[in-house]
Amino acid sequence: MILSVASGKGGTGKTTFSVLLARAAAPALYIDADVEEPNGGIFLKPEIEREEDFTEPVPRIIPEKCTYCGECARACPYKALVIIPPPAKKDLFFPELCHSCGVCAYVCPEQGALIEVPRKKGVIRTGRSGQLDFMEGILNIGEPTAVPLIKALMKKARNYKGDVIVDAPPGTSCPVVEAVSEADFVLLVAEPTPFGLHDLSLVVEMVRELDKKFAIVINKAQEGNTLVEDYARRQGIPVLFKIPFSEEIARMYSKGELPFGEFEPQLKEVFARIREMVE
Amino acid sequence: MKIFITSKGRELDSKVDPRFGRAEYYIIYDTETAEFRAEENPFKKGQTAVGISLAQRVIEEGAQVAISGNFGPNAFEVLKAAEIRLFRAGGEMKVKEAVDAFLRGELPEMDSATPREVADRLEKELK
Amino acid sequence: MSPKEIVFISGKGGTGKTTITSSFVWWLHLKGEKFIIADADVDAADMHILMEPRPWKEEEFVGKSVAQINDELCTYCDICRGLCRFDAIYIDEDGTYRVNPFRCDGCTLCEIACPVQAIEMVPQVVGRWFLSRTPYGPMVHARLKPGAENSGNLVTMVKHQAHLLAEKEEIPYIVVDGPPGIGCPVTSAISGASFVAVVAEPSFSAIHDMERAVETAEHFGVPHGILINKAGINPENEEKIRDYARRRGIPFLGEVPFTRCVVDALVKREIAASSCEEVRGALEGAFGKILEVVNES
Numbered sequence: 001m002i003l004s005v006a007s008g009k010g011g012t013g014k015t016t017f018s019v020l021l022a023r024a025a026a027p028a029l030y031i032d033a034d035v036e037e038p039n040g041g042i043f044l045k046p047e048i049e050r051e052e053d054f055t056e057p058v059p060r061i062i063p064e065k066c067t068y069c070g071e072c073a074r075a076c077p078y079k080a081l082v083i084i085p086p087p088a089k090k091d092l093f094f095p096e097l098c099h100s101c102g103v104c105a106y107v108c109p110e111q112g113a114l115i116e117v118p119r120k121k122g123v124i125r126t127g128r129s130g131q132l133d134f135m136e137g138i139l140n141i142g143e144p145t146a147v148p149l150i151k152a153l154m155k156k157a158r159n160y161k162g163d164v165i166v167d168a169p170p171g172t173s174c175p176v177v178e179a180v181s182e183a184d185f186v187l188l189v190a191e192p193t194p195f196g197l198h199d200l201s202l203v204v205e206m207v208r209e210l211d212k213k214f215a216i217v218i219n220k221a222q223e224g225n226t227l228v229e230d231y232a233r234r235q236g237i238p239v240l241f242k243i244p245f246s247e248e249i250a251r252m253y254s255k256g257e258l259p260f261g262e263f264e265p266q267l268k269e270v271f272a273r274i275r276e277m278v279e
Numbered sequence: 280m281k282i283f284i285t286s287k288g289r290e291l292d293s294k295v296d297p298r299f300g301r302a303e304y305y306i307i308y309d310t311e312t313a314e315f316r317a318e319e320n321p322f323k324k325g326q327t328a329v330g331i332s333l334a335q336r337v338i339e340e341g342a343q344v345a346i347s348g349n350f351g352p353n354a355f356e357v358l359k360a361a362e363i364r365l366f367r368a369g370g371e372m373k374v375k376e377a378v379d380a381f382l383r384g385e386l387p388e389m390d391s392a393t394p395r396e397v398a399d400r401l402e403k404e405l406k
Numbered sequence: 407m408s409p410k411e412i413v414f415i416s417g418k419g420g421t422g423k424t425t426i427t428s429s430f431v432w433w434l435h436l437k438g439e440k441f442i443i444a445d446a447d448v449d450a451a452d453m454h455i456l457m458e459p460r461p462w463k464e465e466e467f468v469g470k471s472v473a474q475i476n477d478e479l480c481t482y483c484d485i486c487r488g489l490c491r492f493d494a495i496y497i498d499e500d501g502t503y504r505v506n507p508f509r510c511d512g513c514t515l516c517e518i519a520c521p522v523q524a525i526e527m528v529p530q531v532v533g534r535w536f537l538s539r540t541p542y543g544p545m546v547h548a549r550l551k552p553g554a555e556n557s558g559n560l561v562t563m564v565k566h567q568a569h570l571l572a573e574k575e576e577i578p579y580i581v582v583d584g585p586p587g588i589g590c591p592v593t594s595a596i597s598g599a600s601f602v603a604v605v606a607e608p609s610f611s612a613i614h615d616m617e618r619a620v621e622t623a624e625h626f627g628v629p630h631g632i633l634i635n636k637a638g639i640n641p642e643n644e645e646k647i648r649d650y651a652r653r654r655g656i657p658f659l660g661e662v663p664f665t666r667c668v669v670d671a672l673v674k675r676e677i678a679a680s681s682c683e684e685v686r687g688a689l690e691g692a693f694g695k696i697l698e699v700v701n702e703s
Contacts, residue, residue, distance in 0.1 A: 324563075
């Protein structure tokens with residue numbers, strides 16, 4: 001079973017919940033797919049056993065063969081290539097704009113004038129944290145899109161024999177879609193504030209569009225504040241868990257710690273319930 | 280010599296558009312004949328890399344000088360690689376005023392010391 | 407006279423940028439100034455929760471193009487599916503070739519490669535934008551469809567609409583709640599601004615993003631300043647931010663304390679500066695400095 005944890009916005013406690021749940025679900029695989037800001041490792045403190053480069057092909061002009069006709073630059077939909085015609089005869093490449101789509105190589109009329117070479121865009125690190133298998137993607141700063149790296153992580157999720165908990169990136173755009181696209185179930189973490197509710201409603205729309213089974217988890221839940229519960233009831237969405245608002249948790253969090261033991265029995269039940277809902 | 284100026288309108292009386300890539304129009308001014316031609320910027324509503332796209336247009340138009348309010352880092356790099364000289368027209372200057380100021384040598388030229396490079400240097404000093 | 411544009415950005419999400427921007431709106435309104443609110447944080451457009459805008463005009467917004475396969479022309483040769491690097495082309499249950507619009511990157515490779523020209527790129531409506539009234543003044547904002555991505559183009563459009571309105575109604579200021587991150591939308595938000603206020607939170611990742619935001623403002627030669635939000639949670643990092651501003655010669659606008667009051671105000675849909683005295687006190691000085699710089703230029 002693949003379970004993705006998402007939230008409409010950053011800073012709602014998505015990682016806090018993901019790692020708590022992953023620990024309770026062990027033996028399992030935790031994947032940090034929030035590749036621009038992966039911080040699940042801060043709390044799980046894994047022993048990293050392997051680190052592999054994540055690369056994608058990017059163009060390279062071979063000056064001896066290039067006629068500087070500019071076909072590649074005209075075809076590039078992202079304007080990542082610029083060809084300055086003779087007499088200047090220069091080529092400029094903006095790697096932060098390149099999406100590695102391959103159009104430039106496809107349209108180049110000169111054999112061997114434009115080749116594709118791998119460019120490192122990030123790393124995938126794997127290791128272990130107690131009973132838990134750990135994996136995280138780290139995207140290099142300045143890369144235009146997180147989607148390809150997340151796609152590579154999700155491929156590993158599919159091939160894993162066992163349960164997988166995916167800590168998705170925040171928001172509702174393409175990277176999140178990628179991180180929940182393979183999921184059997186999606187958990188949405190929200191805070192009980194008007195902003196939190198608004199962002200939750202956006203991500204609910206997204207998972208509905210993707211036709212996923214999903215439920216809500218409330219973080220920083222306060223006595224008497226039923227903002228999210230009321231919404232969930234109206235929408236017919238189950239609320240599976242609440243992490244209480246607690247200064248003790250905030251203090252632990254700032255030191256890179258979390259009260260794993262405290263919630264473990266409850267979270268084991270939550271996990272069993274999700275499995276029932278999936279099957 | 281041909282000068283490329285980003286503009287808010289189609290006339291020499293129009294104001295210089297301070298945005299390069301997303302300028303409304305551009306004007307090609309020929310200093311030998313004092314004639315000019317205005318074109319709508321086809322990239323102004325583009326999704327990405329509008330600066331690079333318009334910089335390529337400057338090259339295709341055969342201009343040797345480009346005048347705007349700001350040049351983004353990528354547009355700057357392309358124009359410099361094509362050996363086009365860049366000048367900044369600040370404030371509320373009209374196109375004609377900017378051309379005249381350029382011809383009198385009064386417009387500040389943007390050379391290799393771009394703000395980005397100054398920033399990088401500062402960063403190194405900090406470390 | 408062109409309107410002056412004041413932009414709030416933060417880099418990382420969740421630093422309280424909207425809390426600060428809405429407080430600025432409240433403060434400016436209290437001073438009797440006229441302005442337009444432009445919400446360029448289209449991914450999580452939270453300004454409208456506090457501003458309660460009532461739209462009087464709305465339009466569709468067209469974003470990136472995605473491939474579309476014409477089944478009547480398609481010969482099922484499979485070339486496009488083999489070439490697509492985004493795995494966006496799939497074979498439907500009924501055997502026809504289709505494009506997953508979430509995955510399609512709009513790269514045009516399939517369109518170029520299709521031997522029978524059965525593929526064309528079709529622009530997608532990615533959201534809507536609105537002109538609204540609020541108790542504080544006019545507001546320009548937008549809403550994206552789920553899965554759609556904010557773009558520099560959308561930010562530029564929101565700002566452009568704000569400028570058109572400001573010029574028409576002779577409104578002197580535009581207050582922009584900028585997009586998160588450090589990419590193209592932020593560049594668009596900064597470009598052409600009179601002042602950029604960078605809202606920093608004293609956390610490691612927020613500091614990193616703050617530096618990137620400052621570099622972008624520097625590059626465009628836009629006056630800027632730094633403001634610490636949630637001050638008190640990490641004194642060491644706060645000193646790092648102040649030190650950074652000092653060494654780089656960037657005006658330090660002030661710091662807003664981290665208090666429970668801000669969270670409570672938010673729950674009640676109230677503006678932090680209006681509900682929390684501590685916050686108001688800290689921000690008045692910062693906002694005064696911003697206006698000073700803006701009106702000098």
